[in-house]
Amino acid sequence: MAELPSALALGQSLRNHTCSARELTESFLAEIDRREPELHAFLTVSREEALAAADDADRRLAAGEPLSPLDGVPFAVKDNLCTKNVRTTCASRALEHFVPPYDATAVSRLRAAGCVMLGKTNLDEFAMGCDTGSSAFGPTRHPLDPARVPGGSSGGSAAAVASWEAPLALGSDTGGSVRQPAALCGVVGLRPTYGRISRSGLTGFAPSFDQVGLLARTPADCAALLALTAGFDPLDATSARRPAESFADQLEAGVRGLRIALLQEGLDEAGPAVRRSTERAAACLESLGARVEPLSLPFLREMLPAYHILTAAEASSNLARFDGVRYGLRAPGAGWRESIRESRSAGFGMEVKRRILLGTFVLEKEQRDACFSRAQRLRRRTAADLREALGRFDLVLLPTAPETAWRWEEERDPLALYRSDLFTVPAAIAGLPAVSVPFGEENGLPIGVQFMGRAWEEALLLRAARTLLQEV
Amino acid sequence: MSAAERQLRGDGPQSPRRMEETARRANLRLNAHEREVFRAEFGNVLHFLASLQETEDGPARVLPPCLRADEARPSLSQEEALRCAPAAVDGFFALPEQEGGEEDG
Structure with a gap:
């Protein structure tokens, strides 16, 4: 390159x-x-x-x-x-x-x-x-x-x-x-x-x-x-x-002079070659005058399910607009309700349907507290943890x-x-x-x-x- | 098994009835292949999602109002908006007529 x-x-x-x-x-x-x-x-x-x-x-x-x-x-x-x-x-x-x-x-x-x-x-x-x-x-x-x-x-x-x-x-x-x-x-x-x-x-x-x-x-x-x-x-x-x-x-x-945090969970969860590269990057930055110190974010693994709950929920709502009424694929159906359902079913692929279904499910009244609200709280906590870490460090590697x-x-x-x-x-x-x-x-x-x-x-x-x- | 997982597993969307119900709410019709695949994998996906632990983050904050006032601004012309429509009649989006009223919510 x-x-x-x-x-x-x-x-x-x-x-x-x-x-x-x-x-x-x-x-x-x-x-x-x-x-x-x-x-x-x-x-x-x-x-x-x-x-x-x-x-x-x-x-x-x-x-x-x-x-x-x-x-x-x-x-x-x-x-x-x-x-x-x-x-x-x-x-x-x-x-x-x-x-x-x-x-x-x-x-x-x-x-x-x-x-x-x-x-x-x-x-x-x-x-x-x-x-x-x-x-x-x-x-x-x-x-x-x-x-x-x-x-x-x-x-x-x-x-x-x-x-x-x-x-x-x-x-x-x-x-x-x-x-x-x-x-x-x-x-x-x-x-x-x-x-x-x-x-x-x-x-x-x-x-x-x-x-x-x-x-x-x-x-x-x-x-x-x-x-x-x-x-x-x-x-x-x-x-x-x-x-x-x-x-x-x-x-x-x-x-x-920069203070750089090296995320420990990042090293623990990476494959061997990726871990080596990240450690080498840290050593390189240190040799160039940065101060590199370890940082732990225990919530890292939990961010992933929280992210998927929240994004699926938003996607299920957000993609409701794709109904074949104003633009996009329209499939025939007996009446407008069936036409919308057929249009969406014919237009979306498996991954999109998977996420819409999950999002619809986690937003249902019975699941809202167990999934969606809990994920929102974790998001706030994570953002606060990261803000706190970035008060002590200039960057996270x-x-x-x-x-x-x-x-x-x-x-x-x-x-x-x-x-x-x-x-x-x-x-x-x-x-x-x-x-x-x-x-x-x-x-x-x-x-x-x-x-x-x-x-x-x-x-x-x-x-x-x-x-x-x-x-x- | 967490409370969330028990709640999810009790009648989760991997059960045929709930999957059909959730699909209907999402305005989707699943074919036989999709039903089979989703039923097979949703248990694991929900187990993954339910691994989320409860987090205490203090009381919810009340944010100050931050929405601007609605005001009309230049936008697409009616003709431009309708150009993308699958069907239009007399300046309106056109849809197949719904027989038997509008139930099926």
């Missing part, structure tokens, strides 16, 4: 007129044509639109009026973010032919910065999964080994960036859906603080957890992408009123995923798949930012380690990620 230029370097080449935005876009489209038959990272390639946007960028660049450091640089978009006049399927039969009449705010902000959208990437259906295996249109393959999973649910975005089909990609992270595939594919994946990037136009799975996330090859690219997408949006009631930030000013400042990319042929039951979120759920439960950075490998497969930080301190996360990556 190191020999490939970063997205920021591509932007500089465009401003230097070393190449044109059209040439750059055509080269990425050619790479998509070459890799897609095996990879299947994209569900839709918006070729003509991309070339038209590139031509617009070339006119601005020729006039010396770029809109941003990434003007003319291509990007890919997870297919659960709405794109005006480009179909948005959520990898579901229910939305196979849905063409939104508006852009998600994150997408419109990148377009306004001159970035060129290449197309829409594959995901687990409605972002429910961790390997793209629940996509109704077939899975994405790992860029280094097609027999293996790319992770998920933003597996298409991670695979596209890792294979250089796109230099940048948008994803979404409910419980780890950006960071886990970033780790498995060997790229940088950032989940910003809840409220940092508008969720307007992101198809909700569990809205109190969902965040638009970013995938790139370098922390500096991630910082640039965050600067363009972050900021208050009146279309999202949970969007935060924060002042504009660069996120890149401190990237080179190193880690000297932990693995991103317990293991490297597994083989498709290893059939896994839902619980085994749910456990792959173990290390990514804590930040999601507390609404905190976290970044996965590639550090180490096992048999040629990437390993990611993760930094979790205080709310609104993405710049510090990216600075630590940058420092660590320089040591690889």
